[in-house]
Amino acid sequence: MSNLKYQQRETWLEASMTLCIMHICDKAGIDPSEFDKVKIRIACSWLGGQRTKRAIAQCVKASCANDGHIGINISPAREIPIDVVSDVMHELIHALMFIRGDECGHRGSFARIAKLCGFLAPMTSTPMSDALRPELQAIADQLGDYPHGAVDINARKKQTTRMVKVECIPCNNIARQSRTAYETHGLTCGSCDQPMFENA
Numbered sequence: 202m203s204n205l206k207y208q209q210r211e212t213w214l215e216a217s218m219t220l221c222i223m224h225i226c227d228k229a230g231i232d233p234s235e236f237d238k239v240k241i242r243i244a245c246s247w248l249g250g251q252r253t254k255r256a257i258a259q260c261v262k263a264s265c266a267n268d269g270h271i272g273i274n275i276s277p278a279r280e281i282p283i284d285v286v287s288d289v290m291h292e293l294i295h296a297l298m299f300i301r302g303d304e305c306g307h308r309g310s311f312a313r314i315a316k317l318c319g320f321l322a323p324m325t326s327t328p329m330s331d332a333l334r335p336e337l338q339a340i341a342d343q344l345g346d347y348p349h350g351a352v353d354i355n356a357r358k359k360q361t362t363r364m365v366k367v368e369c370i371p372c373n374n375i376a377r378q379s380r381t382a383y384e385t386h387g388l389t390c391g392s393c394d395q396p397m398f399e400n401a
């Protein structure tokens with residue numbers, strides 16, 4: 202049975218961000234106003250940069266954006282609400298580090314706050330602890346269904362070649378032409394004006 206409370210992905214993600222900030226602040230003893238120092242924009246988007254082949258989410262520091270917003274991108278390959286909530290929380294901890302000017306990556310303050318929130322090592326993927334899982338599930342339940350279906354760009358149908366190789370017998374000239382054009386008009390050799398034939 203559908204539990205759709207939000208029609209747009211970004212609206213759902215913005216609501217999840219609000220709930221995740223509350224969770225982070227509660228667990229790590231952080232003043233929520235810290236998150237207000239820089240605007241954070243969140244979107245369902247393919248990730249940018251060189252190290253994102255296996256990444257499922259990304260936080261981009263404010264200095265990378267012309268309007269000074271921190272950007273959080275959640276991969277379109279993600280669709281299970283609790284997993285997306287987990288991704289949002291992980292990236293919000295990165296956002297907090299950016300706000301504080303702490304370039305710690307997945308170490309230092311990031312790791313400390315992530316552990317306080319209930320994440321486990323490795324900090325690059327932060328699996329949920331048994332204690333955190335029901336808390337994130339409660340957030341996901343509050344948000345309802347994530348209005349998005351996972352996208353697998355590798356599932357795209359590959360375009361098959363429609364070009365045929367044609368050859369001029371007298372001068373051995375080779376060319377390629379679309380099958381439709383070849384079957385409709387044929388092709389004349391540009392070197393010797395002789396008809397060209399498909400090279401099987």
